Amino acid sequence: MSVLFDGLSLGAIYAMIALGYTMVYGIAKMLNFAHGDIIMVGAYAIYTTMVFWGKGLWVAVIGAAVLCTLMGILMEKLAYKPLRGASPLAVLITAIGVSYLLQSLAQLIFGVTPRPVNLGSFGSVEILGASIPVSTVLTLVIGAVLMAGLTLFVNKTNTGRAMQAVSEDRGAAQLMGVNVNFIIMITFAIGSALAAAASVFYLMQIPLVEPLLGSMPGIKAFTAAVIGGIGSIPGAMIGGVMLGVIEKICLSIDAIKDYTTAIEFGLLILILLVRPIGLLGKKRREKV
Amino acid sequence: MEMLKVENLQVYYGVICALKGISFHVDQGEIVSLIGANGAGKTTTMQSIMGLIPIKGGTVTYNGQVINRVPGHKLVSRGMSQVPEGRRVFQDLTVYENLVLGAYTQKDKAQIRKDIDEIYSRFPRLGERSRQVAGTLSGGEQQMLAMGRAMMSHPKLLMLDEPSMGLSPLLVDQVFDIIRDYHRQGVTVLLVEQNAKKALSISDRAYVLETGSIALEGAAEDLLHNESVQKAYLGE
Ligand SMILES: Nc1ncnc2c1ncn2[C@@H]1O[C@H](COP(=O)(O)OP(=O)(O)O)[C@@H](O)[C@H]1O
Ligand SMILES: [Mg+2]
Numbered sequence: 001m002s003v004l005f006d007g008l009s010l011g012a013i014y015a016m017i018a019l020g021y022t023m024v025y026g027i028a029k030m031l032n033f034a035h036g037d038i039i040m041v042g043a044y045a046i047y048t049t050m051v052f053w054g055k056g057l058w059v060a061v062i063g064a065a066v067l068c069t070l071m072g073i074l075m076e077k078l079a080y081k082p083l084r085g086a087s088p089l090a091v092l093i094t095a096i097g098v099s100y101l102l103q104s105l106a107q108l109i110f111g112v113t114p115r116p117v118n119l120g121s122f123g124s125v126e127i128l129g130a131s132i133p134v135s136t137v138l139t140l141v142i143g144a145v146l147m148a149g150l151t152l153f154v155n156k157t158n159t160g161r162a163m164q165a166v167s168e169d170r171g172a173a174q175l176m177g178v179n180v181n182f183i184i185m186i187t188f189a190i191g192s193a194l195a196a197a198a199s200v201f202y203l204m205q206i207p208l209v210e211p212l213l214g215s216m217p218g219i220k221a222f223t224a225a226v227i228g229g230i231g232s233i234p235g236a237m238i239g240g241v242m243l244g245v246i247e248k249i250c251l252s253i254d255a256i257k258d259y260t261t262a263i264e265f266g267l268l269i270l271i272l273l274v275r276p277i278g279l280l281g282k283k284r285r286e287k288v
Numbered sequence: 289m290e291m292l293k294v295e296n297l298q299v300y301y302g303v304i305c306a307l308k309g310i311s312f313h314v315d316q317g318e319i320v321s322l323i324g325a326n327g328a329g330k331t332t333t334m335q336s337i338m339g340l341i342p343i344k345g346g347t348v349t350y351n352g353q354v355i356n357r358v359p360g361h362k363l364v365s366r367g368m369s370q371v372p373e374g375r376r377v378f379q380d381l382t383v384y385e386n387l388v389l390g391a392y393t394q395k396d397k398a399q400i401r402k403d404i405d406e407i408y409s410r411f412p413r414l415g416e417r418s419r420q421v422a423g424t425l426s427g428g429e430q431q432m433l434a435m436g437r438a439m440m441s442h443p444k445l446l447m448l449d450e451p452s453m454g455l456s457p458l459l460v461d462q463v464f465d466i467i468r469d470y471h472r473q474g475v476t477v478l479l480v481e482q483n484a485k486k487a488l489s490i491s492d493r494a495y496v497l498e499t500g501s502i503a504l505e506g507a508a509e510d511l512l513h514n515e516s517v518q519k520a521y522l523g524e
Contacts, residue, residue, distance in 0.1 A: 161381070161385055161388065162389070164385075165381070168378050168379065168380055169376055171340050171376070172376040172377075173389075174339070174340060174360045174361050175338060175340070175376075176390055176437075177362075177364030177365055179359070179361045180361070
């Protein structure tokens with residue numbers, strides 16, 4: 001029971017990160033390799049506000065959200081926007097460069113030693129006979145609320161519909177009067193804000209910050225996004241939750257726990273073999 | 289009054305020159321068509337005017353203002369609208385959502401609802417399929433949707449790129465009826481067609497485009513009876 005809850009909450013974290021990958025891929029048509037590092041930026045923002053400035057958790061969370069959102073927008077404006085229309089390879093290499101840049105900056109400012117950051121203790125609650133940490137429940141509930149909010153936003157607001165339009169046909173969206181650059185900026189902002197949320201919940205589970213903190217959850221979440229069908233928002237949610245649950249189940253079984261990561265990537269390969277576009281991915285009809 | 293004026297428009301795809309400096313104009317209240325064979329540069333012309341393809345040289349003037357450097361999305365709120373080649377409705381969105389997107393620049397919610405109702409009464413088949421994703425519509429229905437969607441922004445200048453492409457003769461007639469109808473409502477029309485006969489029959493004036501240059505221009509009536517036009521484009 002507690003394994004399931006752990007898995008679901010880890011899954012919620014993966015899903016929140018995966019949404020950033022999948023939305024940026026769907027709308028800007030690029031793989032933002034530096035997305036995982038936004039989590040690291042969020043984690044250091046929390047570290048700085050709480051440990052250096054001695055502020056409370058809420059200030060830290062808001063600070064992380066604001067900083068990550070701005071970082072996302074800045075990253076897009078400075079690194080990716082000038083490359084609009086460039087070859088996908090050039091964009092990908094730039095994204096890898098941005099990732100290294102963020103990691104190196106963190107190393108320069110904070111050094112390489114992992115630093116502990118304590119978000120506070122939340123205790124635990126009894127759910128169906130199992131003792132579940134409140135942080136796990138929080139991750140699940142807030143994760144679900146954020147994802148429901150995002151789904152509503154994308155499907156019910158003009159900006160959300162414009163995002164779907166840009167994702168399907170950028171030119172046609174422009175002909176509707178949609179400012180494509182603005183929509184891409186919003187997408188980066190939302191993805192980065194979700195990454196900030198993920199960084200909070202990540203630190204609740206592993207209270208250590210280090211410059212490479214974002215890479216592993218980033219890669220896992222990217223895997224989740226691909227499993228779910230990159231470009232698909234519900235796909236990223238399902239892929240993330242699935243991967244989180246599988247990871248925690250594997251880790252709870254002694255015989256296979258050392259192979260957890262291999263099993264996860266094995267699952268990715270398996271799913272892509274059966275369904276190359278991922279679980280909920282859409283095959284683009286080629287236009288004639 | 290000149291609504292749209294294109295002067296010496298040059299557009300390149302890499303090193304390939306697609307438009308070699310063409311000039312034409314559309315006066316307010318006119319229907320003007322641009323005819324020409326496949327690959328002549330008609331779509332390039334339409335898309336570069338709306339900012340989808342960068343312009344290399346020349347000027348595009350709309351209502352007296354040069355719009356070469358105006359971002360394409362801003363032209364919609366200035367009254368330009370385009371039904372692109374191949375319709376390009378949003379396949380994964382519903383009919384209703386497509387129409388709402390057409391009204392992206394419109395703020396008046398009540399007016400938007402009224403416009404959608406009007407489109408549904410004009411095209412009952414779209415009304416019946418309001419909640420259906422556009423990708424499931426037939427080609428004709430998609431064309432009607434694309435034309436309805438383009439009108440949602442209340443354009444003053446409507447540009448249509450081969451609206452009759454791939455449609456059955458009955459639907460082609462319907463498409464041209466709709467264009468005439470929109471025109472009667474006061475919309476100025478720039479029409480690109482391969483179906484030259486139909487296009488000329490509803491136009492005031494026309495230009496013939498040949499491999500990136502204007503080869504002929506004149507009153508539609510005259511071009512209909514022009515021998516070389518008849519040979520090349522009217523199959524007579
Ligand atoms: N994306 C593109 N890349 C390179 N060449 C193009 C592209 N689109 C069109 N062309 C070329 O530009 C010329 C004009 O094409 P187009 O404007 O589509 O003609 P039309 O609409 O009259 O059929 C053609 O020679 C075509 O091959
Ligand atoms: Mg064409």
